[in-house]
Amino acid sequence: MPNSEVRLHDEAAAEYDAAFDWYLEHSPDSALKFDAEVERAFAEIARAPRRWVRGSYGTRRFLLRGFPFLVIYRETSAESVQILAVAHASRRPGYWKARM
Numbered sequence: 021m022p023n024s025e026v027r028l029h030d031e032a033a034a035e036y037d038a039a040f041d042w043y044l045e046h047s048p049d050s051a052l053k054f055d056a057e058v059e060r061a062f063a064e065i066a067r068a069p070r071r072w073v074r075g076s077y078g079t080r081r082f083l084l085r086g087f088p089f090l091v092i093y094r095e096t097s098a099e100s101v102q103i104l105a106v107a108h109a110s111r112r113p114g115y116w117k118a119r120m
Contacts, residue, residue: 023066024095028103029119032092035106039089057084058106061091069093069101077120079104092116 028036036058044051061082064071072080082091092105105116 022099023063024069024099024101026062026066026093026101026103027096029105031116031119032103032105039106039108054084054087057087058089058091060085062103065091065093065101065103069095076114077117079120083109094120 040051040054043054061084065080065082069080072082074080077094079092079094082093083089084091088109090105090107090109091103092107093101093103096102104119107116
């Protein structure tokens, strides 16, 4: 089975950029590790998007290892996944729902 295409919502991309910039300012090494972990998450999601439990609004959540962030995504077709948020775990739950 081929990997699903992973597309980022514009606001999810902005969240990733802001988090990466924060880590870069505090520790370039941490920024590189954060980037690698996000890339790993996207690859895992693309490989098996239904692996994680389905939640509200048909979304799924992937918890990053070593960082307090969740990747919130949904399948938009059999071949495509949309990343709705790269959300800090302490952020207000569901703030991203308007992106659907």
